[in-house]
Amino acid sequence: MYAFDIERPATVAEAVAALSNEDAQALGGGQTLIPTLKQRLASPEKLVSLTGVAEMKGISSAGGVLTIGGGTTHDDVAADGSYKALSELAANIGDPAVRSRGTIGGSIANNDPSACYPAAALGSGATIVTNEREIAADDYFVGMFETALDEGEIITAVKFPIPEKANYQKFVQPASRFALVGVFVAKTADGVRVAVTGASNEGVHRWTAAEEALSKDFSAGALDGLTVSADDLIADLHGSAEYRAHLVAVMTKRAVAAAS
Amino acid sequence: MPKDGGIGASTVRREDVRFLTGTGQYCDDMNMFGQTSAVFARSTVANGVIKSIDTSAAEAMPGVLAVFTGEDFVEVGGNPAGWLINSRDGEPMKEPKRPVLAHGKVRHVGDAYAAVIAETIEQAKDAVEAIEADIEELPALVNMKDALAADHYVHDEIGTNQCFDWGWIEDNRAATDAAIKGAHHVTTLELVNNRLVPNAMEPRCSMAQYNRANDEYVLHTTSQNPHLTRLLISAFVLGIPENKLTVIAPDVGGGFGSKIYHYGEEALVLAAAKKIGRPVKWTADRTEAFLTDAHGRDHVTKIELAMDKDGNFLAFRTETMANVGAYLSNFSTATPTFLHGTLMAGNYTVPNVYVNVKAVFTNTAPVDAYRGAGRPEATFSLERVIDKAAREIGMDPIELRRKNFIKPDQYPFASAAGLEYDSGNYDALMDQMEKVADVAGFEARRKASEKKGKLRGFGVNAYIEACGIAPSNLVGVLGSRVGLYDAATVRVNATGNLSVMVGAHSHGQGHETAFPQVVAEMLGIDPQSIDIVHGDTSKIPFGMGTYGSRSLAVCGSAVVRATEKIINKAKKIAAHMLEASDGDIELKDGVFSVAGTDKSVTFGEVALKAYIPHEFPLEDIEPGLEETAFYDPANFTYPSGAYCCEVEVDPETGKVTVESMTAVDDFGNVINPMIVTGQVHGGLGQGIGQALLENTTYDENGQLLSASYMDYVMPRADDLPFYTVDHSQGNACTHNPLGVKGCGEAGAIGSPPTVVNAVIDALQSGGKSVTHIDMPMTPHRVWSAMQNA
Structure with a gap:
């Protein structure tokens, strides 16, 4: 780890001010950044820890929308339970140590192509709330580790419309226990959304063909015969692109069958 | 009652108390006054010519005390291989x-091509980054065939x-070839015994001190055999x-x-400690452990099993390529040969065995003995080809094995691979x-699995291994450059308690309780x-350390012999104290008594007498x-x-x-059943890890893709079932005083x-129609x- 300065602001405004220094970097739960620092793969001059910002923590529900502060830990989301599929997803991220430190804002800002939360946000049609604006999930996830966030912009909250039914199925990469393929399915009055993580070189994405089929008939059988192209899917020592394409279909069916 | x-x-x-309360003392826990840190500059390419190394910028960095390169060690010796193997043509390796x-x-x-010694580890890391090495990358040799x-x-x-x-046994080759040629049925299997990264919980750590006053060195290091390490450093x-x-070697994780x-x-x-006159410590980080600890296994094998029309085994013939990596680690030449080829008759009366092993250098980490060391490779080849053979001839796999088992009345049994099995x-x-x-209930369980949409399978295996390593006379003939005895000193202190100094090293085996x-x-x-x-080499006699499931069978036997000597001498002292003949002294429950009388002294009284030898017959008995x-x-x-085992496949x-x-294992006599069970559990976890999870992968450029826990799958509790472990069927070893056989590696061999x-x-x-994965x-x-079947 290289030496760095650290600031621990108490408000969003202070955090934004601290991050105006171009060599400053936001630190959420640190579940990606700290290991990166320890391996000397990053050398920020200053870290701005968001863990002391009280207004970014907590979960509230109003009008069918669950609002989760960007600094809320996976453990807290897992314990909430008012959006069952989301809480179940949070309960299966990483291990107990990761869940007690990692935050939803950090995960969504990082946009790891195999992370779970991006699938929940995109699959639920969530809204990403920052210190400057609100961004629809469809516009937010740009690519692998790429998002619509500007330099210094902080995720203060994520708003999830609670669907009629939803479920997340994760087939784990057995070492990291990130998603080798994860599929989030949400059924709403406006139709069905299917978001896939872990599979694509483009990061989290929607499987529109499955959404169309499921919007007409929300059953696993409605997916019979639907396949995913292996083009541009991730291939690594844990699985080929073809295997991931196959798993997308399997996990989607399982998510539909399990949705509640 | 137990x-x-x-x-x-x-x-x-007893050792678990300190391990579980965080009071164990591992190398990295120890810090010396004036201690400095060593950090190594390591190659990022698999194969390259070192054109130049410029350390001047590194030497000028804050806190840097010394920088070393390969040039500094040109005059010193190399780290040797401990076992000479001769090729089939008689040429030495x-x-x-x-x-x-x-x-x-x-x-x-x-x-590692350079090392920096600095006041702090961060300063040393900074300086390593300032070393300018011009290394011309060459194509990497990764695959053994290539x-x-x-x-x-x-x-x-x-x-x-x-x-x-290497050929084993070369004289058996023609007969084995002939048996296969004329056989009713030959089953052939090509398989890979996958490379494993050892992943000890504690990474390697070494800390050296040099005392200029008397030109003495102390090395604290993560070793399974401190005397052997000292010998290698000193003699070679x-x-x-x-x-x-x-x-x-203090507590080792x-x-x-x-x-x-x-x-x-x-x-x-x-x-470095001598050069700078201060203690120097190096502790591997996990990446260094992945890249530089000696790996295990990595065989590519073709095995053939010849049978007659009734399923009697006629011959096993094996061709293996064994990866030794970039350098010969100390036991790397013994592992794929004498610890592997000699076991290729398995538990069977098969009359013909021939094994050919080609050891291959590649641009990968060195490969050496890893839990089981050659015997897991042998068992895997044998028990996979037997299973395939059973399916080919339509015989139950248990029945086929039983048909060919050595029977209890055949011991001692000279196996076709050159060993003499003593009991079983x-x-x-x-x-x-x-x-x-x-097993009878399996079909019902299979049906229940099928109802859930799962495929259930039953697998069986019989293994034999050779451990209690090893008879020095025999291994000397076979090329070992060391003896493989062990040693113990039993010191009875004056107040009646005992310190037992042993050559074996405990780093998870429970010696402190079992011995x-x-x-x-x-x-x-x-x-x-x-x-x-x-x-600690300054305290213990020269023993060869712990590996090859040898500690109890070899070092434990030395403990028995030393304790017998203690008893003999104590009887003489007791006889003197009781004014009796030492032939009449009996020892029972810690009391020496004169047979047929009520005269007795306790063990503690004898101990005290030995050290306060008043009225002692010094002409007959030494004090102590x-x-x-x-x-x-x-x-x-x-x-x-x-x-x-039974598995479900989705x-x-x-x-x-x-x-x-x-x-179900035959470990001979068992000293501590709980520890034995724990050893088997650990071995099973590693064996299941090898079978299902642990995928050591180098790419074509020699980069280790699985170099962290993000990609290398260590077995976790939820990957493993509850085990049924049984060692009720022990047949005592016939040639050591405890009748013990060794249990440390069995689980990793059998599973x-x-x-x-x-x-x-x-x-x-x-x-x-899948026959192998x-x-x-x-x-x-x-x-x-499944897609291709």
Whole structure:
């Protein structure tokens, strides 16, 4: 780890001010950044820890929308339970140590192509709330580790419309226990959304063909015969692109069958 | 009722108190006054010519005390291989020098070519980044077949990438070939025994001190055998006289073989401590552990099994390529040969065995003994091809094995692979396995799995291994450059408690509990009054350390011999105290008495007398009560077992779950059943890890893709079933005083083929014509095999 300065602001405004220094970097739960620092793969001059910002923590529900502060830990989301599929997803991220430190804002800002939360946000049609604006999930996830966030912009909250039914199925990469393929399915009055993580070189994405089929008939059988192209899917020592394409279909069916 | 002490008692491990309360003292816990940090510059390419190394900028960095490169060690010796193997043509193996720091070339990713000593570890890391190394990358030799065919070499000076081409037993070759040619049925299988990264919980750590006043060195290091490490450093590498070097291996957090060997980092910190006159510590980070700890296994094998029309085995013939990596680690040449080829008759009366092993240099981390060391490779090849053969001829796999088992009345049994098995009863093991695993109930369980949409498979395996390593006379003939005895000193202190100094090293095996049980049983005293001293060459006699499931069978036997000497002398003292003849003295429950009388003295009174020898017959008896024994075994020991497991395969994803695992082992006599069970549990975890999870992968450029826990799958609790472990069917070893055989490696030897056999059974039950899948059987591999079947 290289030496760095650290600031621990108490408000969003202070955090934004601290991050105006171009060599400053936001630190959420640190579940990606700290290991990166320890391996000397990053050398920020200053870290701005968001863990002391009280207004970014907590979960509230109003009008069918669950609002989760960007600094809320996976453990807290897992314990909430008012959006069952989301809480179940949070309960299966990483291990107990990761869940007690990692935050939803950090995960969504990082946009790891195999992370779970991006699938929940995109699959639920969530809204990403920052210190400057609100961004629809469809516009937010740009690519692998790429998002619509500007330099210094902080995720203060994520708003999830609670669907009629939803479920997340994760087939784990057995070492990291990130998603080798994860599929989030949400059924709403406006139709069905299917978001896939872990599979694509483009990061989290929607499987529109499955959404169309499921919007007409929300059953696993409605997916019979639907396949995913292996083009541009991730291939690594844990699985080929073809295997991931196959798993997308399997996990989607399982998510539909399990949705509640 | 179970015993509460002595031999056979499941005494709770006393060492666990400190391990579980964070008071263990591992190398990195220890800090010396004036201590400095060493950090190594390591190659990022697998193969390259070192054109130049400019250390001037690094030397000028804050806190830097010294910078070393390979140039600094040109005059010192290399780290040697401990076993000379001759090729089939009589030529000795190729032994390229293994330097302290790479010189001229770097040969694998992680190969250290420079080291910085600085006041702090961060300063040393900064300085390593300032070293300017001009290394010209060359094409990497990764795959063994390619390396054998290549016209460029890992070591240019030997002009080949083949270390040796070994045949065992060469005189059996023609008969084996003939038996296969004329056989009714021949089953052939090509398989890979996958490379494993040892992943001890504690990374390697070495800390050296140099005392200028008397030219003495102390090395604290993560070693399974401190005397062997000292010998290698003294006699081969640095030339420090043995009497000027103390090697201390304190608490060590697991080894699994990887800490048997001497590594260059140990020599570097010693040389650096002398140069700067201050203690120097190096602790591996996890990436260094992945890149530079000696790996295990990595065989590519073709095996053939010839049978007559009734399924009687006629011959096994094996061709193996064994990867030794970029340099010869200390036992790397013994592991794929004498620890592997000699076991290729298995538990069977097969008359013909021939094994050919070609050892190959590649631009990968060195490969050496890892839990089981050659015997898992042998068992895997045998038990996979037998399973395939059973399916080909339509015979039940248990029946086929039983048909060919050595029978209890055939011991001692001279195997076709050159060993003499002393004892065993493989049918009894199989009987017990079938009983405790409820094999008869399998079909019902299979139906229940099928109802859930899962394919259920049953796999079985019988193994034998050779441990209690090893009879020095025999291994000397076979090429070993060391003896493999062990040693113990039993010191009875004046106040009646005991310190037992042993050559074996405990880094997870529970010696501190089990060895006192042996001594306590013999003396009839409380085990809590006996402490084991190990790991410090200045305290312990010259023993060869812990590996090859040898500690109890070899070092424990030395403990017995030394304790017998103690008893003999104590009887003389007691006889003197009781004014009797020492032939009339009996020892029972810690009391010496004169046979047929009520005259007695306690063990404690005798001890005190030995050290306060007033009115002592000094002309007959020396004062003191301390004895040393060296024990060299007459033969290997031969643990054996019958294992089975049941798996479920998810046909949609290829994911395998192990539903049950049963291990029935013959370990001979058992000193502490709880510790033995724990050893088997650990071995099973590693074996299941090898079978399903652990995928060491180098890409074509020699980069280790699985170099962290983000990609290398260590087995976790939820990957493993609850085990059924049974060691009720022991047949005492006939040639050591405890009748013990060794249990440390059995689980890792017996479980991999069991799991693979079960997965193949599951897939075939689902109508898939899959006959083999290489380990680790990841979901992707199982799914792919199903797609192609």
